[in-house]
Structures are given as structure tokens and as C-alpha cells.
Amino acid sequence: MDIKAYIESGIIESYVLGMADDHERAELEQLSRQYPEIRAAIDAFELSLEQNAMANAIQPAAHVKANILTEIAGEFSDITEARTTAKLVSMSTPGTGWLRYVAAAAVILLVVSAATNVYFYRQFREASSQYQSLLIEKSSLLAQNQALQAKGLDLYQGMQIMSDPAYTKVSLPGVKADENKLATVFWDKKSNDVYLLTNRLPQTSADTQYQLWAIVDGKPVDAGMVDICNGLCKMKNISNATAFAITLEKRGGSPTPNLDQLQVLGGVNG
Amino acid sequence: MEVAKKYSESELVRLLQQRNQHVFSYLYDNYSGALLSIICNIVKDEELANDVLQEVFVKIWRQIESYDSSKGRLFTWMLNIARNASIDTVRSKSYQNNLQNRELSEDVYVSAGTSQLQVDQIGLRKVVHQLKEEHRVLIDLSYFQGFTQDEISKMLDIPLGTVKTRLRTALTQLRGIIKP
Numbered sequence: 001m002d003i004k005a006y007i008e009s010g011i012i013e014s015y016v017l018g019m020a021d022d023h024e025r026a027e028l029e030q031l032s033r034q035y036p037e038i039r040a041a042i043d044a045f046e047l048s049l050e051q052n053a054m055a056n057a058i059q060p061a062a063h064v065k066a067n068i069l070t071e072i073a074g075e076f077s078d079i080t081e082a083r084t085t086a087k088l089v090s091m092s093t094p095g096t097g098w099l100r101y102v103a104a105a106a107v108i109l110l111v112v113s114a115a116t117n118v119y120f121y122r123q124f125r126e127a128s129s130q131y132q133s134l135l136i137e138k139s140s141l142l143a144q145n146q147a148l149q150a151k152g153l154d155l156y157q158g159m160q161i162m163s164d165p166a167y168t169k170v171s172l173p174g175v176k177a178d179e180n181k182l183a184t185v186f187w188d189k190k191s192n193d194v195y196l197l198t199n200r201l202p203q204t205s206a207d208t209q210y211q212l213w214a215i216v217d218g219k220p221v222d223a224g225m226v227d228i229c230n231g232l233c234k235m236k237n238i239s240n241a242t243a244f245a246i247t248l249e250k251r252g253g254s255p256t257p258n259l260d261q262l263q264v265l266g267g268v269n270g
Numbered sequence: 271m272e273v274a275k276k277y278s279e280s281e282l283v284r285l286l287q288q289r290n291q292h293v294f295s296y297l298y299d300n301y302s303g304a305l306l307s308i309i310c311n312i313v314k315d316e317e318l319a320n321d322v323l324q325e326v327f328v329k330i331w332r333q334i335e336s337y338d339s340s341k342g343r344l345f346t347w348m349l350n351i352a353r354n355a356s357i358d359t360v361r362s363k364s365y366q367n368n369l370q371n372r373e374l375s376e377d378v379y380v381s382a383g384t385s386q387l388q389v390d391q392i393g394l395r396k397v398v399h400q401l402k403e404e405h406r407v408l409i410d411l412s413y414f415q416g417f418t419q420d421e422i423s424k425m426l427d428i429p430l431g432t433v434k435t436r437l438r439t440a441l442t443q444l445r446g447i448i449k450p
Contacts, residue, residue: 008442009438009442010437010438010439010440010441010442011438012445013441013442013444013445014437014438014441016342016346017353017413017441018349018350018353018354019412019413019437019441029341042342043343044449045445045448046342046343046345046346047343048445048448048449049345049346049349049394049448050304050343050345050346050349052393052394052397052448053304053305053307053308053345053349053393053394054303054304056304056307056392056393056394056396057303057304057306057307058303058306058307058310058392059303059306060302060303060306060320060323061317061320064302064320064323064324064327065295065298065299065302067324068298068324068327068328068331069291069295071324071328072294072328072331072332075289075331075332076289076290076291076294077288077289077290077291
């Protein structure tokens with residue numbers, strides 16, 4: 001094979017410039033391994049092409065390199081270089097590290113503060129509801145106290161009446177089979193004031209009520225309805241009574257006693 | 271250039287394949303100008319040529335694994351990437367449309383624009399410009415425009431054999447002129 005003629009054929013330039021077809025390329029690569037002259041000719045043309053291009057270099061626009069580095073950022077292995085070039089992605093400068101601790105501390109403080117707020121709010125709610133129930137208890141106690149005071153006063157007044165010599169005491173025991181029942185009338189014959197103490201009378205139903213009668217000149221006279229009272233109940237004034245009796249009547253009372261429902265009866269002594 | 275060269279080609283390739291940014295930066299600083307001169311021979315708009323240069327360096331970075339040093343120099347490999355990317359750009363629809371628009375307003379463009387390159391005065395074009403017309407046309411169509419010899423044969427209505435012979439002659443002469 002005429003190596004010199006082959007080298008001079010233009011095939012080497014065609015190959016280097018990328019214009020050779022597949023067949024030509026394969027042939028040249030094989031021959032270049034076989035003949036050092038061919039290898040040398042390829043190298044020489046490559047070098048002169050490179051030198052020509054170097055000598056005719058055109059300065060690229062300044063932004064091109066930055067654009068390229070941006071496009072392939074993250075594909076580099078040398079981290080130090082990457083950090084210098086892309087300062088924006090740097091996360092480990094000392095200032096940032098310090099700030100991270102401050103940020104972490106702030107977050108922790110916020111969480112602690114929030115938890116404390118929740119704790120105190122619960123405490124407040126609890127105290128507030130306890131205060132409300134104490135207020136209710138207090139007013140209830142106050143009412144009870146007033147009721148007891150009123151009851152005490154009534155009992156005191158009743159005791160005054162019962163121990164007053166001006167009052168005549170009339171015991172009204174139960175009649176018929178109801179001997180266990182008992183009521184007591186305190187009657188001032190001069191002022192005609194009548195007070196009743198219901199010692200032992202069963203509770204009435206909702207539509208019935210006890211009624212006190214005075215027997216005046218052999219006839220029953222209405223002496224008033226029996227209400228629930230502390231100690232003595234003030235009844236209607238009665239004069240010249242010879243006896244007192246209590247019947248069970250419809251609520252509100254009757255003009256004449258229902259003698260079937262006579263509960264207690266007692267005569268006035270002397 | 272020679273003073274700045276602190277890496278041998280094999281070192282360059284090894285470090286690029288290890289994804290070393292420092293070496294990539296060095297590669298750009300050393301070869302971007304030379305590659306841009308080739309791109310400008312094909313893409314005649316300076317701004318677009320810079321865009322192609324950007325694309326070329328991203329390709330170099332991403333395809334460095336496929337570079338085989340037994341088949342030629344690193345620069346030759348990069349040069350071919352630049353040439354192919356440039357031809358692809360010129361053949362793209364958007365470039366062709368743009369070119370038509372420019373031709374319509376050619377006068378305005380020439381008087382106002384400074385980015386239109388005098389490509390015949392640059393690098394390889396300058397060398398090719400020294401060839402005879404019949405050779406220059408063949409190099410232009412095949413190397414700078416990327417047509418196959420078959421296509422050229424049909425375009426110029428010259429037998430394929432003649433295209434082959436003339437092109438070989440043109441290339442041989444080219445080497446003579448390029449050789450320092």
C-alpha cells in the first residue's frame with residue numbers, strides 16, 4: 001500500500017474535519033494503528049487545525065460562561081469550587097449557623113410560651129368556674145340564713161305568745177280513731193287574737209286544706225285556713241268561743257264545716 | 271496560551287470525567303474563543319453564535335464520557351461538537367425564518383447592525399477563502415453547511431465521483447495553507 005499517496009489523498013483532513021463516511025472512518029482508524037506515519041499525519045493536521053483556531057479565537061460574550069455554569073450547577077464533584085462560584089446556595093457560613101441557633105431558640109421559646117399560655121388559661125377557666133359556684137353557694141347560704149332568721153324570729157314570737165299568761169291554751173286532740181293527731185290553739189280572750197300550732201297533723205293533698213273552726217254559741221264559725229307556718233299560725237280573731245275544731249276541706253275553705261272530715265276538737269277550759 | 275496551559279490533555283480529560291469544576295472552568299477559558307471562531311464561521315450572527323457556544327460547552331460537559339482519546343485530540347472532538355451544533359442551528363426552522371426576515375430588511379440591518387460577522391475574514395473561512403472558487407464552494411457546502419457529497423452532487427449537478435475528487439483536492443490544499 002502506498003502510504004504516502006494515502007496520506008496525500010485528503011482522507012486525513014476529511015476524517016479530522018468530520019466529513020468522512022463510516023467506511024472511510026473505520027478504514028483510517030484501522031490503518032492509523034498499523035502505520036505510525038498515518039497516525040502522525042492525523043496528529044499533525046489536528047494540531048495545525050487547533051493552532052489555527054486558537055490564533056483566530058474570538059472573545060465570547062461575558063455572560064456565556066456564567067450561563068453555562070448555572071446550567072450545569074449541581075453536576076460538579078468538587079464542592080469547594082461549587083461553593084465559591086454559587087455563593088447563593090451556601091448554607092454553612094458561620095453567620096447563617098449562628099442564626100439557625102437563634103431561630104431554633106426562638107421556636108423553642110414560642111412553643112414553651114404557647115404551652116404556658118394554654119396551662120394558665122386552663123387554670124383561669126377552672127378558677128373562674130370555682131368562683132361562679134362559690135357565688136351561687138354564697139347566695140344560697142345567705143337565703144338559707146335569712147330563712148332561718150325569719151323562722152327563728154317566728155319561733156321566738158310564738159314562744160312569747162305561748163308563755164304569755166293572757167293566752168288561753170286549748171289542746172285539740174284527734175277524734176275517732178285519729179287520737180294521735182294534735183293541734184293547739186292559743187287564744188287571747190281580751191284581744192280575740194287566735195294562734196294555731198299544728199303539732200301532729202298529716203300533710204294534706206294538693207286540693208285539700210285544713211280549716212279552723214271556733215264554736216261560738218253552739219255554731220261553727222270560720223277561724224281561718226291553716227297554712228304552712230313557722231311555729232304559730234295567726235288565725236282570725238274569735239270572741240266567745242267554747243271550743244275549737246279543725247276539719248279537712250277543699251282548698252280555699254268552706255262556709256260550713258264538713259263534719260265527716262273532723263280531724264281534731266278541743267273545748268275551752270273555764 | 272501556552273503559558274496558561276498547566277494541564278496535559280489526558281489530565282484534562284481525566285479531571286473532566288471526574289466532574290471537576292475547576293478544570294471545566296479552565297477548559298472554557300482556554301478553548302471557548304477558538305471554538306467560537308468555528309461557530310462564527312457557520313452561524314453568522316454573533317449573539318446566536320454565543321448561544322451555540324453555551325450549548326456546545328454544556329454538551330462537552332455532558333458527553334465527556336464518550337470522548338475516546340485513541341481517535342484524536344480533545345480539541346478535534348470539541349471542534350466537531352461545535353461544528354455539528356452550529357449546522358443544526360443554521361438548519362433549524364427558527365433560524366431559517368429569522369434569516370428570511372432579515373433578507374427583507376437587509377438594508378436596515380447592514381446599516382444598523384454590527385453583529386453581522388465578516389466570516390470570510392475569520393479562522394478556517396479565511397483559509398478556505400484562499401482556495402480556488404470550485405474548491406471553496408465544495409468545502410463551504412460540505413464542511414460549513416454539512417451537506418453530504420451525494421447532496422452536493424445533485425445540488426451542483428456534478429457527478430459524485432467529481433465531487434469526491436475535487437473535495438479531496440480541496441482538503442489537501444487546505445492542509446497546505448493551514449500548516450504553520
